[in-house]
Amino acid sequence: MKWTKQRIKAGLQWRYDLLREHVYRLRLPLLTWVMRRKNVVNVTFLVNDLPTWKTENLFTAMLAHKRFNPIVAIPVAIERPGSHLEVEEYCKSKGYPCVILDSEKRIKTQTQADIVFYLKPYQTEYHPRHRYVENLDMIHMYVFYSFHGILDPAVLNKPMYRILLYDFYDNELSAEDAKTDSWNHGKNFCVTGLPFADQLLEAKELSPDQWRDNSGRKRIIYAPHHTIGDIHMKGCDYGTFLETGNIVLELAKKYKDKVYFAFKPHPLLWQRLTWVWDEARVAAYFKEWEGLENAQYENGPYMGLFKHSDAMIHDCSSFIAEYIAMDKPVMFLLKDEHVIDNLNRAFKYAQKVHYHGKTYDEIEHFIQMVINKEDPMADERHEFVQKYMCPPHGKTACTNIMNAILAQEEYANQ
Incomplete structure (x- = not known):
């Protein structure tokens, strides 16, 4: 390895920083x-x-x-x-x-x-x-x-x-x-x-309703993560957007009379998508969501969105626990069977009380369950919330x- 002035300077800085930390x-x-x-x-x-x-x-x-x-x-x-x-x-x-x-x-x-x-x-x-x-x-x-x-x-x-x-x-x-x-x-x-758990566990009346639709349609959040394809570190690559993004969009159109969607992508999804798609294709996808009569685009605080929703579809590791606190039906989009191998026991328990999906049929079945008020995992989910979410x-x-x-x-x- 050739030692350059830049490498030597970086090495000296690293040692100096470690000394400062020790002091x-x-x-x-x-x-x-x-x-x-x-x-x-x-x-x-x-x-x-x-x-x-x-x-x-x-x-x-x-x-x-x-x-x-x-x-x-x-x-x-x-x-x-x-x-x-x-x-x-x-x-x-x-x-x-x-x-x-x-x-x-x-x-x-x-x-x-x-x-x-x-x-x-x-x-x-x-x-x-x-x-x-x-x-x-x-x-x-x-x-x-x-x-x-x-x-x-x-x-x-x-x-x-x-x-x-x-x-x-x-x-x-x-x-x-x-x-x-x-x-x-x-x-x-x-x-x-x-602190966020305090807010998640509060009565929904304490959070303003962020939904723009009051027609009585079921309210489902779609929250895709940014860890797509092979552009993220192994062990944190949960994102299924490239496989399921168009599926959820098509189902949103299909169930426009019965379901109102909130499209809530991770703030970095647009940027990460430009590494895989061209900018025009990314813009077109986001614009399509924004143009739906039965959808809204959300990119800011989401407590009111969570509280006043009926269900969620996502592939975000942080939402595994966060949305469970709502005690409402939730589907985790599985990239593969080993995607949760590096999660701790609490998160594995939380993920087990999610409904799981990969395919068009599985995602559609979940949407139909929400419409029909079917929720066979309700008791297990409620038990998890009481045991692990409360401070x-x-x-x-x-x-x-x-x-x-x-x-x-x-x-x-x-």
Whole structure:
């Protein structure tokens, strides 16, 4: 291997970053001790993409708590250009304190944060000055933007996880399964439930109805994932869009008098499709959904969509648990029989109480079941929700997380 100046510089930078992380971990107990003795703790939520912001209710819970002063810090988007502007508009409409981050300055200099929550652990989505290694003067905590389901060292050992004070988990079973492949065997795991679960389990009346149709037709969500073809890492390639996308579209047309669809693709599906199809074909497919009399296109927050739906068809790993909480019929589109091999026990249980489909006939049969109000898996699904979706201690996940941060009540010895 030829050693170039660039390789040498990258190697030296990597070693320097590891040293900084080591020093940070040594300082973390002191930073935590100081933070917990403050009258008011400043918390920054880094948010540059609305559909995957799953800690909004934790943010609002902190706004109402006398010990926390939260702010939404909005990094300029890289992966989905312009999405940060949607976040800014949304926060201003809600009256949330927020700031667009200067890409050339570190986070604390702009927010005075004691604690920072990143939206995602993928550091390539952030400008260099906003990556965790450049911001080791704050306490880092993380709430995964979905339920924990994938057991894969590449997923469980993102570099940012090395420096977290807490990695908050949904339930004991998921945490226990992840410990084996985790870099530190789960020493910083904290089982609180996830804030998004609080919203999922709320009565539907608390979420506005996002559906545009009130004709009485059944409401079915179609949510295809972006992991299509062979363009994604093995073990996370759930997407069946290339096999089933046209099937669902044709069935939506066929049942236009009885079913109203919400087409809710993963935000990255359009981009990923352009790696396989040309831009015109991608645009034509999306436009066809938008033009249907019995469909609507959704690409933003979806709580009201979930709550006021009748069923869902999807191939997204995160929705395996999320939509189950609705306790409504749901079909998982199977790419193959081994697609769930790397899921933890909780997710495998959840996937078992899905209806499964690959073919036109199987998907159509599910749609007909929804129309006819047939749901033979209802009891099994309800049992799963009660056992694995509800946060511990009889409290909300948001309350548990705030108690963990402050080392109070059930988390006094954390």
